[in-house]
Amino acid sequence: MTFYDASVPAFLQILGSLSGLLSKAEAHCAAKNIQPDVLLGARLYPDMLPLSRQIQLACDFAAKSCARLAHVNVPSTPDTEKTFAELRQRLAKTGDYLKSFTAPQFEGAEGREVTFPAGPDRTVTLKGQQFLNNFAFPNFYFHAAIAHGLLRHNGVEIGKRDFLGVK
Amino acid sequence: MTFYDASVPAFLQILGSLSGLLSKAEAHCAAKNIQPDVLLGARLYPDMLPLSRQIQLACDFAAKSCARLAHVNVPSTPDTEKTFAELRQRLAKTGDYLKSFTAPQFEGAEGREVTFPAGPDRTVTLKGQQFLNNFAFPNFYFHAAIAHGLLRHNGVEIGKRDFLGVK
Numbered sequence: 001m002t003f004y005d006a007s008v009p010a011f012l013q014i015l016g017s018l019s020g021l022l023s024k025a026e027a028h029c030a031a032k033n034i035q036p037d038v039l040l041g042a043r044l045y046p047d048m049l050p051l052s053r054q055i056q057l058a059c060d061f062a063a064k065s066c067a068r069l070a071h072v073n074v075p076s077t078p079d080t081e082k083t084f085a086e087l088r089q090r091l092a093k094t095g096d097y098l099k100s101f102t103a104p105q106f107e108g109a110e111g112r113e114v115t116f117p118a119g120p121d122r123t124v125t126l127k128g129q130q131f132l133n134n135f136a137f138p139n140f141y142f143h144a145a146i147a148h149g150l151l152r153h154n155g156v157e158i159g160k161r162d163f164l165g166v167k
Numbered sequence: 168m169t170f171y172d173a174s175v176p177a178f179l180q181i182l183g184s185l186s187g188l189l190s191k192a193e194a195h196c197a198a199k200n201i202q203p204d205v206l207l208g209a210r211l212y213p214d215m216l217p218l219s220r221q222i223q224l225a226c227d228f229a230a231k232s233c234a235r236l237a238h239v240n241v242p243s244t245p246d247t248e249k250t251f252a253e254l255r256q257r258l259a260k261t262g263d264y265l266k267s268f269t270a271p272q273f274e275g276a277e278g279r280e281v282t283f284p285a286g287p288d289r290t291v292t293l294k295g296q297q298f299l300n301n302f303a304f305p306n307f308y309f310h311a312a313i314a315h316g317l318l319r320h321n322g323v324e325i326g327k328r329d330f331l332g333v334k
Contacts, residue, residue: 001277001296006173010300044211044320110168118333129168133177138331141308142315149316153211164305166285 004106011062017165026084054147059094065136070105171273178229184332193251221314226261232303237272
């Protein structure tokens with residue numbers, strides 16, 4: 001087992017399941033005559049981010065975290081997606097990006113220092129393992145699970161198995 | 168870095184932050200004259216589990232997953248908590264249980280097989296690393312983040328920093 005095994009596949013699993021959630025959400029819109037924009041813009045509370053941003057942030061935390069761990073340039077992706085199809089494409093592209101990493105790039109990454117922005121005016125430096133545990137995973141799963149909760153709250157018929165990506 | 172470092176501290180961080188979320192939720196109830204039972208029983212959708220169960224399940228996924236990885240008896244905890252204080256106690260006890268594990272107990276656990284129930288009538292066997300990535304973490308973070316979203320949806324003034332346990 002390698003540090004690659006501890007990181008990249010975990011992100012990939014949930015990126016895939018989020019794509020499935022969006023497909024069910026889109027079908028729900030069609031079945032219930034809901035404008036897709038309404039669900040894409042839905043929020044759990046007025047000062048929370050809408051569904052589309054939750055998905056974009058999950059993608060960003062996956063892609064940027066892996067880049068930081070592998071010490072390659074951190075990708076920057078404009079948040080332009082306006083439809084379910086475009087968000088699924090963003091998820092797929094993020095997945096393709098993650099699949100481009102190789103286990104040797106992560107060799108020793110658990111002990112290497114990662115410096116990352118934590119808020120607009122400060123950076124934090126952590127060893128790779130702590131970065132993954134304390135920052136990357138909790139942020140990534142947070143946005144993914146909030147997206148799921150938001151869809152559930154809006155009546156989309158999904159369950160935890162959809163979130164886990166279990167058949 | 169060890170497999171212990173990849174698992175136990177990640178759970179501990181969020182167990183601690185959930186305790187903080189519950190304290191803010193309790194203070195919110197007091198300030199807004201909300202019966203605590205109402206918030207403890209709140210759901211994001213009628214067929215979702217209420218706040219108290221989300222917390223209990225986060226505790227269970229943390230405790231049971233670590234037990235399975237260390238190949239010790241899997242603890243069973245009755246879900247009797249009825250107040251914010253009792254739920255914080257459950258979180259604290261779960262944290263104490265996790266702190267009782269030692270790094271040597273997790274040595275080689277990433278490659279050891281774990282067999283666990285997945286639904287009422289079947290078990291799944293995975294290597295420890297996959298069990299952690301594919302099952303333990305996503306389930307644990309799911310219930311923790313749903314609890315957070317549920318509190319946010321009910322107007323409790325918390326943010327992602329509270330979820331991450333960042334000061």
